Each structure stands twice: as structure tokens, then as C-alpha cells.
Amino acid sequence: MGGAVTKSESLQKEWVPETKLEAKIIEAVQRRASRGTTMKSFNSIVLKFPKIDEGLRNCKAIFQEFDEDSNGSIDHSELKNCFRKLEISFEEEEIKDLFEACDINEDKGITFTEFIVLLCLVYLLKDDSSTLQKKWRMGMPKLEPTFETLVDTFVFLDNNKDGHVSREEMVRAIDESGERSSGRIAMKRFEEMDWDKNGMVNFKEFLFAFTQWVGIDENEEDDDNNEKNG
Template structure:
């Protein structure tokens, strides 16, 4: 995994890890993780910190080592890129730039989606994600459609 990361980016991540590793032992413990989250403007409960630790601490050591930190940061970067791609897609389909995608345009797009999406399927999807029933999708509704409903 380290071989695929540009050297400059890897160095930035090493420096960030060092900042978060307050006591310099090469690992981020729950106390340090809580401190990091607070520096980022969060106020996590102990349960939230434990949940993050559980997701990231792959070797179940009770701490986050650099490879685990690296995997977490790369996953976050991938997620951020997905968000950027979805934002670009939304802006593309928002033809009149009013912050909404009209249902008719969405039907046309979904009709071209690979896979067996019938008009009934499309109508059910739209009904499910158009929470306010206004016949158009705002960005949050579009995200729900793209993340939860389409492969």
C-alpha cells in the first residue's frame, strides 16, 4: 500500500500521525484520538471514540499504528473523491442551476442506467428518495439515491 502513495503525500501523513501521537510511542491511543477529534471541532462521546477505534484498529491492539492510520486516511480521501464526483454529477444534471434535478430529467438518466430498471422501478426509487414530494431532488436526496439505491 505504501508503494502506491506519492512520497510527498506519505511524508505529510507521517507528519500528521506524529502530531496526533502526542507521547511519541508510535501509536494513537483513545486519549490521543479524543484529543485529535476535539482539535477538529468534534466533541465525541466515549462510545463514539470506541466505535472509531473499533473500525480503524484492525489488529485489535487498542491503539492505531501508522499502517492503520494510513489505511484510514486513504479511505477518507477516497470517500472525499466520491463526494466530489457526486457533486459534479449533481451539478451536471441540475440543468438550470437552481439546486434541484427535475424528476423528468432524472427518469431519463435512470432509464439509461445499466441494469434492469423499469419505469416502475424508477418511479419507486424516485418516490423513495423524493422525501418532500416536490417532484424534484435536492442535493441530499440525490446523495441518498446515489449512495443507497444505485450500485
């Protein structure tokens, strides 16, 4: 006899990807999940925060290189140049979809934080391409381990491997850490991730929240731009 279906479980069953890109991201996450995760606990993730922060900051030089007009954001044309120089072979429609998905402010420009998320999505989506992985290592060798850690973390949190993290999965992951007030911490972390408040966190939402957790701050971008333009 089956038990009652919870609200979050019902939402997960009814949810369908809104875009082709979302569907591809879920497929890529599930493909990666089939290989398992090296993460053992939420505490093991927290211990990696400083290393992840350091790795993500390595994106800064890449971002500044392709922010050709030094205005603090990368427009669609600059992103296409970025992909071409990094030898990332995406179709025009795919580049457009990625740009729109990561341009959270809808201001026609990709900020530094949005650029980090975009590159990690590229890493995930091309995870099955050995050719691109070789090119990636040549162009951005310091970023690959960081992005792999982010993907690995999401796979750890996504206990049922459906491509999303539910509130229950987040609570369970942090409960197992044995921390006091773990339930409250888990709920706070989940709310920070669940931007659209639909009770499920996709990989993109997770990435944006994670950059904040490890200390990547949009205000730092503004400070850098002021220094360059001052």
C-alpha cells in the first residue's frame, strides 16, 4: 500500500522542463549522477568552500578578457567571441538560450557571477565530449576541478537523481551533518536556492546560490569596475 503523496513529490511528478536547455541540463545532471558522487556529507562540502572560492575567482581574468569594452558585463556578441576563442562549439540557438538563462537581471549583459554559472553549465553540458574536455583543459585548466566539485555537490544533494533538489533532500543532507539547528539551517539554505519558490531547485538555481555561499559577491564586481574606470 502506498503512502500519501507529499506536495513536493506531487510537484516533482507534474513538473516538465520549460525550455530545451532545461531539459538538456537535467539529462546531463542525471548522466553525471550515474557515475556517483565523491561527497560523503554536507560537512565535506563546507570544507571545500575556500578551495571552490579560489577556483571561481580564477574566472575573473577570463571574464575581464572577454568583457571587451570593460563595462562590467559580457554582451551576446562578446560571449560568441568567448566561445569561439575557447573553442566551445555551440549552435547559435544554444548560445542564445544560455545567455538568456544566465542573464538573471535581463539587462542584456552577463555579470561576473552570471558568467561563472554560464561556464559551469557549459562544463556540465559538454561533460560527455572528450574532445571538448581536452580543449577545456588547455584553455581553463584551473577551472575544471572547481566545476566538477560543483556538479559533484549537486549530485550529492539530489538524492533521488531526478535532476532537482527538493526541500526534503536538503534537510536530509544537512541533518546527517549532526549540526545543531540543522533543520533551520537546511530550510534557510533551501530558500536561498529556490528562487522561483516552486519547491524544487534546479542546477542553475543551485549554482547562483552556491556562488554566494562561498563568498562571490556582485558588489566586488562593481568595485573592480570603479577602480578600472576611476
